[in-house]
Amino acid sequence: MLFNSYTFLFGFLPFTLAVFFALRWQTARIAFVVAASFAFYGWTVRWFPLLMAASMAASYGSGLVLARMQTERTRKAALAVGVTATLSLLLYFKYADFPVARSLQGVGDLSGFSVGSVRDFTRHIVLPIGISFYTFEGISYLVDIYRRQIEAERNLLRYAYFISFFPHLIAGPIIRYAKLGPQLRSFYRFDPDLFASGALLFSFGLAKKVLIADNIARWTDLYLAAPGNLGLLNSWGAMIGYAFQIYFDFSGYCDMALGVARMLGIELPWNFNRPYRAASPAEFWRRWNVTLSGWLRDYLYIPLGGNRCGTLRRDANLMATMAIGGLWHGAAVNFGLWGVYQGVLLVAHRRLQPLPIRVPRPVAVAVTFVLVVIGWVLFRMQGASAIGDVLTAMAGLNGLGAVSWSLVAWIALSGALMWGTPEEWTLSLGTWRWPRFAAVGVLAGVALIWLDQTRPFIYFRF
């Protein structure tokens, strides 16, 4: 089910809120939200909830076993088994076709042995939406228990709530049990300010998605459908447009997720902070998909050694972390390349930091933005030929081209919002007075009318 669908907006959400507040017992509320979340997840594909339940059972059971282990050796073994079990579903559903089956096919092509049947099987595997998110959450839960940062949750309902909570289920933000668990322990008494701020955040998110991202997508999809025809102006126009499209799409979703969660009395972690204001690649990752970059830092980069084992090892750790982060988005070469590119930017930034080069912040922001936009080419385009076409056009080797004034206008509006206004979650929405609510209501009304031409969220496929 999509947040930007009539079914969710006029059916699922009002029903869920009404029943939630009608229930006067915390366990009943948790049980109801879990049931609603499973229904939300299984709305289009009936077996998806079973898969989530299997992943949940693996991490929940491993957490209980891990908590009982006394020695370091047995704790490590329990963690390894738990992480492997949780990760195995993701590996099968997301990565069986790539690189496993494709590598087998490559070996087959070289050696003459036929492995066609393996490839035929794996290419029909359906990727369950949201699996990357709840797998990472399960792993972080186990590692946090191992690190003794949290206690294992013995209450299955509360754990099910953590994994399945529908606002963040499909596309994040990635939450950690230490953040969510304590919020489930006491009965939530209706807080009008929190509810109001949730409604506003949700409206802002809907407007960002439907009014901005979807309108920019009309143009970027048009241009990028034929990358060979692009020139200098329209390739940059399309890619800058895409940079704003993916931001407003994903941050719009996150605002909606944060908003719905607040309406249900839950504070989710924020995920964006106007990322194109960053003055360096490192700062960009502190502003873009913050919960993912935090996860990669805490559960991948630091265990690999972080910056504790010398400069070369630090650089290698950064590259490996970002490459895996890229592949987390999808089992495809272009995502891997995008991760490596981001790793190169981070390493280069670290290497340049000690040098006595100081540039004014606006210049640094502009350079970072351009580098990020070039990176989006690897993320958006699939296949070496398409990537090459766009980069060639951006380098000015394919003529000037022409860009639509409508796209320019959307980019100008997006830029004004990016660099001229704060991220929505930073606003003290709970203290706003009714005239502002009324103004946002008009915005939400227009977004609801435009829903008939909306598109799925980009991050749903990750």
Place this chain on the structure above:
Amino acid sequence: MRILALITTAGLTIGLVIVLNWWIDPLRTQFHQAPVALAMERSPNCVFQGRLFGDSGTNFPAFKLDLFRRRDPRVVIVGVSRALSIEAAGDRRFLNMSSPGTGTDVLGPLFARMHSVHPGPLTIYLDVELFWFNPAWNSFVTFDPTLRGRLRELVSKFTLQKTVTKIATDPIQLVRPDSRRFSVGHVIAPCVVTSPGLGYRVGAPHNFFRLDGSWGWMKETPPITGDFVAVEASSFGGFSSFADGRLAQLEAAVAEARSYSWRVIAFSPPFAGWALYDLKRNPDSRQALATFDSAIPALFRRQGIPYLDLSDGRRLGCTRAEFLSQDGWHPIGACATRVHARLDQAARRAAGH
């Protein structure tokens, strides 16, 4: 209070757009009775430009039901576009209720609506189609539009864009939308009801409805060539099995008509010889046609209803040119007239004359 302000203004915004879209009606999704009333006053030979009642044909049912109310017919033909050209031929109590996209699921609700309007005696000529039983085909008209469907048309960016364009082109529509909805000309018939907004000259509609509900084809298009099943893939493509559930729907609808004491004559309209040949040659449609030819007569026999298999147009003397654009399955002109005559004959026989 604050949440109320948010919800109220969102609701008011949507409400404003609904009213504006409804008022201007840029997609002609609403049926307006005024043109029909005007035409009936002028002459029984008035015709309506086809697109006057909507671009997609979704509005045909409302038009047909309005004619049903006004004409108080005794003989009604119900079916799809294949029966659409069958005219009254002087019979003032005849009405063609056919609409493209009619299917077995549409029949029951349609009969109920007709009975609620005129509970009296009626003879129904029921067009029964092979493609109704293709699981890959679905009906796409409704004689009973839902509120949800109407709201989806009105709460729509697409409709709003069209509304804004219309107002920008001709702001007078904001205060008098009827000024652009229809007008009357006098060239090819005593009167032609059309709309300046349709982009055609007033006196030369390409396709038009008559007041008996039948459809006149004026537009000359190149002959349709190629394998019939492939050309008409939207109706016959994917005919891998026979949808038995739709047989039950058809039987229930026929039983409903009988319960109103209506006389029903079922028929299968003609195909051109070459089209029937292609249908019998294609492995999927051949099997379906064989099932149809055994199941449909049996169904009507069970209900005690005459069934005329007119599917072989050659037996009716229909030439290749007597099908629309020589498409092989939309009988027009003399072929359609012969179908009407055969149906009248069967009705008289059924009545014991």
